[in-house]
Amino acid sequence: MSILIKNGRIITATDDYIADILIEGESISAIGKDLKFETEKVFDASGMLVFPGGIDPHVHLDMPFMGAFSSDDHETGTRAALFGGTTMLIDYAIQAKGNSLHSALETWKNRAKGKAYGDYSFHIAVTDFNESVKEEFKDLIENEGITSFKTFMAYKGALMIDDKQMLSIMNEVKKYAGLVAVHATNGDMIDYLVEKYKSQNKLSPWYHYLSQPELTETEASGRFVDLAYLSGVNAYIVHMTCEGALNKVREATKRNQKMLVETCPQYLLLDASVYKKGFDSAKWVMSPPIREKKDNESLWAGIRQGLVHVVGTDHCPFMWSDKLKGKDDFTKIPNGAPGLEHRIELLFSEGVRKNRISLNKFIEITSTNAANFFGLSHKKGTIAVGSDADIVIFDPERKHTISAKTHHHRCDYSAYEGFEVTGKVKNVFLRGKLAIDEDKVLVEKGYGKFLKRKTPC
């Protein structure tokens, strides 16, 4: 199939110009002014923005967690992602205690097999490090295309590892030029506060918020930055929420250390008032919790200053019936919220249109940096000859309102209900196929491919 996209305003992390794009097969084969090619289809993108498909590197699909499964699986999750202009996502395969990393990968590959609409890969979360696990990194990085490993400094008893294990993982991953990512909050501090509130019978979602104060994240982020410095590994902090943690990263630049940092739309756009809505607040019970307006401002500044590089979603939706499990005890509310579909439109509307970030920065944080860090830049993350034809045609003027009534997530509420946004995804191409045409999905279930990734560049 050959396609010509004409007269669009092409935006990448570095460029902004009007031109035509020729797609042949799965990739982009020419870019230029007034291209004269006979193609099977022509799209007129006059007045539209044309940019690379989004990459969301922080997604939990069909994940068993806190007595439930995240409600979007690889079918509904990748489809919702496509509607929102995200053509590739990286999900988390979680090592079960006593099992190998390879078996986690196998389990998650089977969960996704034949179901995905969009392209995907996995990070592996290492929850049980030992001598035999140590032997697995080389093969995973060099042969399986899994080049990033997630660690948890919280969720004690379930996912958390200690500093010695962290250093051993960093040491191994560094040997093969991979990357270590972290959920950086102090699990012991959190457990101490949880026990305190429970003993006082303080059990509403408000105490979820109070049991994970900024200090718990600042401490763990600083410790992780130091461990990364000691080991020299490529290190990435997921879902950063606050000024204190950001300042730890800022401080590290003074000794010439480079940390890679991700935040999420909820930490840029929402504040802790969401925890003052009675049990309805359970919709926003996630870890770390949503913080203060001053943290929103710090994170936007961090993006502009080049200290925060990626905006993922940490999409981890649970149905309301699952959230209700914690009606009388906030520690039983499954942690996580939906957001995958709305990342690009929210960042355009709240970021670009409100002059918080430039158009180029918008592409950097939604696509290009994730492609670079997670070994996808040979195919994805930009509009260039030879790249996969993962392309979004975006109407920058179209207004709409986010609602659970119209979203494509399998979740019966929205974390952004009633949010009015300007800018809407119109068409999405995935590897040369028109995948989304306005409100229709045109690729088949199973079109999405598992991609082997390279090491970070």
Ligand code: URP
């Ligand atoms: O609350 C969250 N974030 N749930 C998903 C798991 C994690 O910590 O990323």
Ligand code: ZN
């Ligand atoms: Zn996390």
Ligand code: ZN
């Ligand atoms: Zn997560």
